[in-house]
Amino acid sequence: MSDAPRRFGVLGTGHWAATCHGAALAAHPDVELVGFAGRDPARAAEVAARVGGRAFASPDELIDAVDAVTLALPPHVQAPLAARAARAGRHVLLEKPLALDLAAADDVVAAVREGAVAAVVHTTYLFHPEVTGWLEHLGALAAEHGPWEGALARWAGTIDAPGNPYGASAWRRESGGLWDTGPHALSVLGALLPPVERVSAGRGVRDAVNVALEHAGGAGSALSLTLTAPAGAGGSFATVWGPGGRHDLPRFHGTVQEGFRRAVDRLRTSAATGEPDPAGAAAGREAVAVLAAVEAHLARPPAERTTAVARR
Numbered sequence: 247m248s249d250a251p252r253r254f255g256v257l258g259t260g261h262w263a264a265t266c267h268g269a270a271l272a273a274h275p276d277v278e279l280v281g282f283a284g285r286d287p288a289r290a291a292e293v294a295a296r297v298g299g300r301a302f303a304s305p306d307e308l309i310d311a312v313d314a315v316t317l318a319l320p321p322h323v324q325a326p327l328a329a330r331a332a333r334a335g336r337h338v339l340l341e342k343p344l345a346l347d348l349a350a351a352d353d354v355v356a357a358v359r360e361g362a363v364a365a366v367v368h369t370t371y372l373f374h375p376e377v378t379g380w381l382e383h384l385g386a387l388a389a390e391h392g393p394w395e396g397a398l399a400r401w402a403g404t405i406d407a408p409g410n411p412y413g414a415s416a417w418r419r420e421s422g423g424l425w426d427t428g429p430h431a432l433s434v435l436g437a438l439l440p441p442v443e444r445v446s447a448g449r450g451v452r453d454a455v456n457v458a459l460e461h462a463g464g465a466g467s468a469l470s471l472t473l474t475a476p477a478g479a480g481g482s483f484a485t486v487w488g489p490g491g492r493h494d495l496p497r498f499h500g501t502v503q504e505g506f507r508r509a510v511d512r513l514r515t516s517a518a519t520g521e522p523d524p525a526g527a528a529a530g531r532e533a534v535a536v537l538a539a540v541e542a543h544l545a546r547p548p549a550e551r552t553t554a555v556a557r558r
C-alpha cells in the first residue's frame with residue numbers, strides 16, 4: 247500500500263493514549279510511532295520515553311511531522327484538533343464519541359471532506375473478528391428471513407471500582423454513560439438496524455440512562471447505559487431478534503491493542519484506496535446525532551417528558 251500513511255503521531259498523553267494507541271502503533275510492523283503531544287510537554291516526554299517516539303511541544307508541531315494522527319483525548323478536545331489535523335491533510339484515527347455536540351461533529355466531517363483524508367472512529371467492538379463475524383452472519387440471516395425487528399442492549403462501566411483508570415476522567419463524570427458507553431451500543435445496533443429516527447429516554451441512579459430508539463421502517467430498540475455500575479454489576483450485552491430468530495452479541499477475546507491495530511490497518515486501506523471506511527467520520531457523526539437527541543430529551547422537565555403513574 248504505497249499511498250498508505252506510515253508516520254503516525256498520538257494526540258493525548260493519558261492512559262488510553264499510552265496503553266492502547268501508543269502500544270499498538272509501537273508494535274505495528276508497517277508504521278512508525280513518531281511521538282506524542284498533549285497539553286503538557288513534560289507528560290508527552292514521559293509517555294514517549296515509556297512507549298516510543300519523541301515528545302512534541304504542541305499538537306500542531308506533531309501534526310506537521312506525521313502522515314496520520316490518532317487521538318486519545320476527551321471528545322470535546324478531540325473534535326477541534328481532529329478537524330485541524332484533517333484540514334492540514336493528515337489522516338485521522340478518532341476515538342468514540344467523535345464529539346460531544348453535533349456542530350463539532352459536523353465540523354470534523356466537513357474537515358475530513360475538505361482535507362480529502364481518511365477517517366476511522368475506533369468503536370472497539372467493530373474491530374474484533376468474533377463481533378464482525380457475528381454481524382456478517384446476522385446480515386446473512388436477515389437477508390434470508392427478513393430484517394431484524396428489535397434489540398436490547400446494556401452497556402455498563404464501573405469507573406468507581408478501585409484501580410479503574412478512568413475514575414478521574416472529567417468528561418466521563420460530566421457526560422456519563424450516555425456519551426461514554428452509548429457509542430459502543432450504537433455501533434453494534436447501527437450494524438443491524440436501520441438509522442435511528444426518534445428517541446425518548448428516562449433516568450436511573452447516578453448517570454444511568456434508559457433509552458428507547460425508533461428506527462426507520464419501524465424497528466424499535468432499547469439501551470441501558472451507565473459508567474458507574476456497582477462492583478459486580480458492570481458488563482455489556484446485546485440481544486437482537488426478528489424473523490431470523492433471537493441472537494446474543496458474542497464476547498471478543500482479543501486485546502484492545504489488537505483491535506486498535508485493525509483500526510490502523512483500516513485507516514491505511516481507506517487512505518490508499520480513497521474508499522471511505524464504514525466506521526468513518528459520518529458514522530461517528532450519526533452516533534453523536536442520536537446521543538445529542540437523547541440529551542435534548544432528558545433536558546426537558548420531567549412533567550413534559552414523562553407521564554405520571556396514577557396512584558390511589
Ligand SMILES: NC(=O)c1ccc[n+]([C@@H]2O[C@H](COP(=O)([O-])OP(=O)(O)OC[C@H]3O[C@@H](n4cnc5c(N)ncnc54)[C@H](OP(=O)(O)O)[C@@H]3O)[C@@H](O)[C@H]2O)c1
Nearest residue numbers: 259260261262284285289318319320323341342370415416
Ligand atoms: N474505544 C475504547 O474502548 C476506549 C477506551 C478508553 C478510552 N477511549 C476513548 O479515548 C479517549 C480518551 O479517553 P481517556 O479515558 O484517556 O480520557 P481522559 O482520561 O478523560 O483524558 C485523557 C487525557 O486527555 C488529557 N486531557 C484531559 N482534559 C484535557 C483538556 N481539557 N485539554 C487537553 N487535554 C486534556 C489528559 O492528559 P494530561 O493530563 O496528560 O494532559 C488526560 O489524561 C476518549 O474519547 C475515550 O472515549 C476509548
